[in-house]
Amino acid sequence: MTNPTLVIRGGLIVGPLESFLGDVLIADGRIVEVGPSVTAPSGALEIDAAGCWVGPGFVDLHTHLREPGKESAETIETGAFAAALGGYSAVVAMPNTEPALDSVAMVGYVLERGKLAAVDVAVAGAITIGRQGEQMAPIAKFAALGVRLFTDDGNGVQDAGLMRRALTYAQPLRVTLAQHCEDESLAQGGSMHEGASSSKLGLIGRPAIAEELMVMRDIELVRLTGCSMHFLHLSTERSIALVLEARAQGLPVTCEVAPHHFTLDETACETFDPEFKVHPPLRTAADVAALRAALRAGVIDAVATDHAPHTPESKDMAFDEAPPGMLGLEQAAGLTLEALGGAEADPQVFFSVLSRGPARVAQMREQDVRVGHSAHGGAVSVGEDANLVVFDPKAPYVVDRDKLASRARNTPYHGRTIHGRARATIVRGRLVQLEGNLQ
Amino acid sequence: MIDSIAGGNLVSLATLSQRAIVEVLDTAESFVEVNSRAVKKVPALKGKVIASLFFEESTRTRLSFETAAKRLSADVLSLAVASSSVKKGESLRDTINTIDALGIDAVVMRHSSSGAPVQVSRYVPHVRVINAGDGQHQHPTQGLLDAFTVRQVLAARAGTSGRESGSELFAGLNVLIVGDIRHSRVARSDIEVYTRLGAHVTVAAPGTLLPPDIAQWPVTVATDFDEALATADVVGLLRLQKERGSGAFVPSLGEFTSTFGLTSRRAELLRPETIIMHPGPMNRGVEIDSQVADSSAAVIEQQVRNGVPVRMAVLYLTTAGTTLESGSND
Numbered sequence: 001m002t003n004p005t006l007v008i009r010g011g012l013i014v015g016p017l018e019s020f021l022g023d024v025l026i027a028d029g030r031i032v033e034v035g036p037s038v039t040a041p042s043g044a045l046e047i048d049a050a051g052c053w054v055g056p057g058f059v060d061l062h063t064h065l066r067e068p069g070k071e072s073a074e075t076i077e078t079g080a081f082a083a084a085l086g087g088y089s090a091v092v093a094m095p096n097t098e099p100a101l102d103s104v105a106m107v108g109y110v111l112e113r114g115k116l117a118a119v120d121v122a123v124a125g126a127i128t129i130g131r132q133g134e135q136m137a138p139i140a141k142f143a144a145l146g147v148r149l150f151t152d153d154g155n156g157v158q159d160a161g162l163m164r165r166a167l168t169y170a171q172p173l174r175v176t177l178a179q180h181c182e183d184e185s186l187a188q189g190g191s192m193h194e195g196a197s198s199s200k201l202g203l204i205g206r207p208a209i210a211e212e213l214m215v216m217r218d219i220e221l222v223r224l225t226g227c228s229m230h231f232l233h234l235s236t237e238r239s240i241a242l243v244l245e246a247r248a249q250g251l252p253v254t255c256e257v258a259p260h261h262f263t264l265d266e267t268a269c270e271t272f273d274p275e276f277k278v279h280p281p282l283r284t285a286a287d288v289a290a291l292r293a294a295l296r297a298g299v300i301d302a303v304a305t306d307h308a309p310h311t312p313e314s315k316d317m318a319f320d321e322a323p324p325g326m327l328g329l330e331q332a333a334g335l336t337l338e339a340l341g342g343a344e345a346d347p348q349v350f351f352s353v354l355s356r357g358p359a360r361v362a363q364m365r366e367q368d369v370r371v372g373h374s375a376h377g378g379a380v381s382v383g384e385d386a387n388l389v390v391f392d393p394k395a396p397y398v399v400d401r402d403k404l405a406s407r408a409r410n411t412p413y414h415g416r417t418i419h420g421r422a423r424a425t426i427v428r429g430r431l432v433q434l435e436g437n438l439q
Numbered sequence: 440m441i442d443s444i445a446g447g448n449l450v451s452l453a454t455l456s457q458r459a460i461v462e463v464l465d466t467a468e469s470f471v472e473v474n475s476r477a478v479k480k481v482p483a484l485k486g487k488v489i490a491s492l493f494f495e496e497s498t499r500t501r502l503s504f505e506t507a508a509k510r511l512s513a514d515v516l517s518l519a520v521a522s523s524s525v526k527k528g529e530s531l532r533d534t535i536n537t538i539d540a541l542g543i544d545a546v547v548m549r550h551s552s553s554g555a556p557v558q559v560s561r562y563v564p565h566v567r568v569i570n571a572g573d574g575q576h577q578h579p580t581q582g583l584l585d586a587f588t589v590r591q592v593l594a595a596r597a598g599t600s601g602r603e604s605g606s607e608l609f610a611g612l613n614v615l616i617v618g619d620i621r622h623s624r625v626a627r628s629d630i631e632v633y634t635r636l637g638a639h640v641t642v643a644a645p646g647t648l649l650p651p652d653i654a655q656w657p658v659t660v661a662t663d664f665d666e667a668l669a670t671a672d673v674v675g676l677l678r679l680q681k682e683r684g685s686g687a688f689v690p691s692l693g694e695f696t697s698t699f700g701l702t703s704r705r706a707e708l709l710r711p712e713t714i715i716m717h718p719g720p721m722n723r724g725v726e727i728d729s730q731v732a733d734s735s736a737a738v739i740e741q742q743v744r745n746g747v748p749v750r751m752a753v754l755y756l757t758t759a760g761t762t763l764e765s766g767s768n769d
């Protein structure tokens with residue numbers, strides 16, 4: 001089946017070097033013409049992009065697709081639908097499935113299933129077997145399959161000696177290890193940020209120092225081993241400062257922030273609503289402000305969702321018993337835009353943190369036939385793979401947890417009005433989503 | 440701040456104004472008289488159904504609440520969930536919905552997780568929720584009965600009634616709370632109630648048993664425990680969970696006792712009029728010596744006795760006016 005020719009009309013075409021009003025013509029999975037006004041062949045599907053930004057489809061570095069093992073919360077198919085609605089053309093599936101993605105068979109399973117999904121699905125492999133932090137997973141075999149990111153996410157690798165060896169082993173393979181930074185000797189048993197709110201609520205805290213100590217430790221291990229490292233969902237002002245300092249020293253480190261960490265603060269937990277429980281936890285208002293400032297300054301490599309679906313029954317447990325995590329894919333871009341200043345935001349920064357930056361971290365700027373994904377986060381120019389989003393920076397909408405594409409409904413944003421939404425998502429030249437409707 | 444718990448829930452003392460607290464204390468005072476009658480029963484909650492839902496077992500608190508409910512003529516559904524469905528991983532929402540289906544007006548609940556009663560109040564908004572202790576969060580009726588007991592003792596000394604004195608007797612009162620403040624729901628409720636009534640609260644504990652943000656609390660941290668004892672009008676001791684003494688928070692129970700226990704030797708530092716309190720159950724020989732617990736300065740039994748009228752007041756105020764509506768869940 002060949003896809004119809006598409007033409008995107010009258011949008012602001014964003015960069016990476018300049019932005020200009022124009023049209024984009026797409027055929028056979030690629031961009032075939034870009035200009036102030038292109039002539040479309042008859043039968044071409046027209047997408048009105050007036051008032052919209054047209055740029056590379058978003059790339060999520062941090063998606064929990066739950067398959068295999070927890071299909072009652074999400075599947076690769078439904079998670080990819082949520083991604084498409086959010087404006088994503090690619091996601092990186094996290095390995096904390098059941099069983100974990102710690103074997104060639106499991107990685108192959110997700111990659112194969114991913115090929116049928118609405119968006120491109122890349123895989124992050126586990127660093128250790130069963131994500132137990134004891135024994136290295138077959139990192140070289142995964143690398144040969146095209147896996148570029150490795151993490152035990154959900155857990156950080158607690159043992160410094162093992163982490164050092166994993167970095168040393170991974171370094172010549174030109175892959176990146178990604179860390180969920182929380183030292184469990186400090187965070188264990190905690191269910192929210194340690195601070196004024198946790199103290200008042202009588203909930204055990206996960207202190208900022210638990211995250212920052214592991215960031216410090218890993219920066220030093222990167223200095224020692226030379227392996228490149230990506231810091232997942234940094235949530236405190238100090239963590240960001242540490243990574244920026246390391247980067248300024250020339251160390252191969254990158255970092256991401258998650259929308260909930262720059263949108264919500266610890267006081268959200270005062271309702272005892274487990275929808276606000278997440279690891280690392282929602283931090284202080286000062287941390288939220290610092291993350292937003294860093295985003296606007298353009299020093300953050302990526303916004304990543306940490307999209308973490310959970311069944312309703314698991315979120316109907318007591319706060320300290322409920323699992324951590326919240327949905328993110330469908331709201332992330334709108335929340336990112338709000339943090340960057342709304343419709344007045346710099347669209348270059350917007351596409352940098354949502355597409356070009358994460359595509360660089362995941363090494364998805366080039367097509368990779370082994371893992372079956374096309375090129376993401378590129379320029380909107382002739383010859384590029386047509387992975388694009390048409391984003392309306394003004395469209396207001398109210399989040400309704402009962403109308404999400406995700407199989408789960410654990411959004412912390414239910415009832416919130418968000419400005420900015422993907423009007424259309426194009427993956428490999430195919431229109432997968434238009435005005436909130438999956439195609 | 441809420442000015443009255445009438446028709447509402449009681450999950451925390453953090454949101455109650457002084458007026459709301461005094462209303463409970465005054466109402467409780469009128470129920471003290473009922474408890475001294477030959478027929479200890481009033482028809483105030485006749486026809487109401489109150490579920491007593493203890494996810495964490497506490498015979499003393501459960502009996503106190505159930506006695507209070509029965510003296511108000513309510514029907515009591517006593518459910519020992521600690522050992523049943525919850526262990527099989529049933530969600531909080533399913534458990535409460537099942538009990539709600541039996542037709543209840545109020546639920547008295549104890550849970551080992553902080554905030555569980557707040558969640559339940561969202562799941563069944565048409566049911567009144569009374570927190571009988573949740574995790575390390577709040578134990579509102581304990582805070583109220585502690586304040587009630589202090590007011591009762593001070594009013595008797597002043598030759599007046601508690602009701603006439605309102606909150607006056609708390610002005611400038613030095614209350615010292617000792618022990619595991621960090622993990623204690625009783626401490627959190629006591630600090631709310633005493634400070635709202637105008638008392639000055641000092642806390643004394645090893646650093647590891649203080650919350651990390653104690654500097655932001657409306658209390659003074661004692662730098663010298665012995666000195667703090669000498670100036671205290673009320674000393675409230677807290678139960679030290681035995682597992683805290685296993686080395687993680689304090690090196691040993693013995694070390695805790697020697698530094699922060701109210702030993703007979705230390706009790707000599709107290710002025711004769713100082714009131715000694717303990718929410719029970721006591722670890723005799725750990726946070727308090729037996730001789731001190733049994734001394735005339737200790738009002739520990741009076742606290743237990745006052746639990747019934749205070750809980751009668753709470754049940755009456757929250758539940759008397761309610762009618763069973765078919766409210767939507769959540």
Ligand SMILES: [Zn+2]
Binds near residue numbers: 180279
């Ligand atoms: Zn994580």
